[in-house]
Amino acid sequence: MRRNLAAIIAGTAAAALVLGACGNDGGSDDPTDGGGDTGGDGPVTLTITLNAIAGGKNAAEADWIENWVIPEFEAAMAADGTEVTVEFEPQGVDDEDYKTKISLDLQSGGGADIIGMDGIWVGEFAEAGYIQPLTAVGGAAVDDWDGWDQISEAVQNALSFNGERYGIPQGADGRVLYYNKDLFAAAGLPEDWQPTSWEEILEAGRALADSGVPIPLQINAGTAMGEATTMQGLLPLLVGTGAEVYADDQWIGGTDELREVLEFYRTVYVDEQLGDAVLQQEASGRDTSFAQFAAGEIGVLLEGDYFWRSVINPAEGVGTAPMENRDEVVGYTRIPATEPGSGINGQDFVSMSGGTGRVLNPNSENPELAWELLAFMNSPEAFEARAAGTLNITPRDDVNAELLSSDPMLTFVSDEVLPITAYRPGLAAYPEVSIALQEATEAVVAGDPVDDALTDYADAVAGIVGEENVNND
């Protein structure tokens, strides 16, 4: 038995060490690394990875890759005499899990040739050396690409860091308030709703509560929803108070504006219980909120245009929580500032925008060919084929001019929301600050006093960026 014990200790030690062994010395440049064929004249394999999967998350995008990009690109290359095989590695998970996966891929020197990522991750990935400027990877052909002329500077910035382009953005998005017109009618609220202050949102919430709606208001909070909490909850509220998460080279600390936002959360979730506080802590709370909105259990939901085109989209196999009568039942309206005129730049209405994009993997064995594929995926023809699945606001002005008018919601975002929107700072520290903000909302929603949450947040953000870079006034 004694020998067994020794073996057990050894085994346990090994188990405890697995985590430690996960770290290694960063990217390897060995071109024979990873799968696929090793250059030369033989057949070449390129891989694409995105957080999209047929029948699940971003299904239309996955279908477009499988059914249009891959066959069309392979055919076009074959016509040029190059034999290329393109493989798609789909993912269908929460954004945070996807980020973990691709950072581990890149850290270990592997990963797909073309990787989809949220624009806000570019800074920390670039600083880690996991990704490099497009020109450094794809060669001179990158700067010569004619597509850049069609993509506005603001949109290009979404995938840029320190003034250099790291990837091709996939377009702009914007946040609005969605509301269920049937529930509004039952509560005696106008079908054409446009609140002009937070108080009017709360009033609508109270009316919905009185008419028996289970969840009158749903404003994302908590860490389980990850960046969705920051982007579809805290930041749109914060810009409504006139403050920004990063302004004048300083990060927001425990300021009055942030206190106002947290107090709004407290009113909604604790004092008046207009929202479902438990939902904010559930592991799959965001997906559940989608399903509940689709089922007519949520009155008002703050979400991006993603929600309209990829979640409640009634088209076959596109939405994850499709609503057959979306166009009749679901209304959308701009997010008001706290009071008229109190938003950033004195605005009455506010929004936040971000954007995803696709980067080239510096570990790619065939970087120039990978660039050709990436450019191909961003050609006007490619966006037109993509629009056959679901329409979204593309990065290209030429394509938008032609396609957007067919969808009133996206036209609304493009015309009414994008001009008043704000962006997150493209700094490497942002994701950490974002988590601290999520924790503050989680504490408030769980019932902690606003003052405690605010103090904890101020300490956390000082720990991340240093006391001198925090604005606590």
Place this chain on the structure above:
Amino acid sequence: MSATGTAAGPGLRRQPGRRRRADDVAGLGRVRAGLFVAPALALIGLFLVFPAVWTIYLGMTDYRLTGLAAANPEFVGLDNFATALGDDEFWHSLWLTLIFVLVSGVIGQTLLGFSVAWALRRVRGWVKSVIETLVLAAWVVPASVASFLWLALLDRRTGTLNALLGTEGTAWLIEYPMVAIIVFNVWVGTAFSMLLFSSALAAVPPSQLESARMVGAGSWQQLRDVVLPNIRGHILTNTLLITLWTFNTFTPYLLTAGGPRDESAILAVYIYTTAIPGGQLGMGAAISLIMLLINLVIALGYLRVARAASGGRR
């Protein structure tokens, strides 16, 4: 280790035997014997010693998953260890782990496993097979599948448990996260204790039980005076294994992900959320090392107890 082992029972071993063991039994000589052992040593070095040293090194850097510190990690000495040991979250996590190990492992699995084995000791035929199969199934089902079943059971809206109890809308994993993962772990791990105790009970000499009954010992007295002394070694082994497994288990992450607000973040989960989603690989390695040391202490403690127990029996 063998020296102290034989020292525990000096009177029982023949002196020549003891001398022979220390000598070159196989006649290989030091060099050739070393050659035979070398592959094993190399494997241990590669997969055990190297990662251990590497963990120590990583734990002394500010290495991160992304950002500047990923490209150029800096040596920070014992900062990570000091931060971890001065961090309320670490102690909170350690405390949760202690409760988790004691309640779900040492008490839950051992008692339930023994009870099932004791209850089934005279049952034969298909009843025994069915019960054993059911208990074993919980152990054999892959953790990912088992956790999915439990998510379905405990779901707030469509969960089986809420339907059975009529408690619609209770979010068990949010409101009672520790209770949920403890019950889950008992469910998963009882099979091992049951199997081990079943075989241990079968090895209790029937003659001793018979004699006990002859002098009028009741069930409880038989259990206390005959059965338990006979299976003491098994109990010890079982408790050690369960303690270490439970201490290191990561499966509860699949149920609660450590949440809400770290209320179920046992140590293994805490390390993961710190190192991978949190990106602080250096800090994660430092806490891993602390966890490894705790493991060693537990194992050595049991070794001492085991030695004292086997010495005492002689």
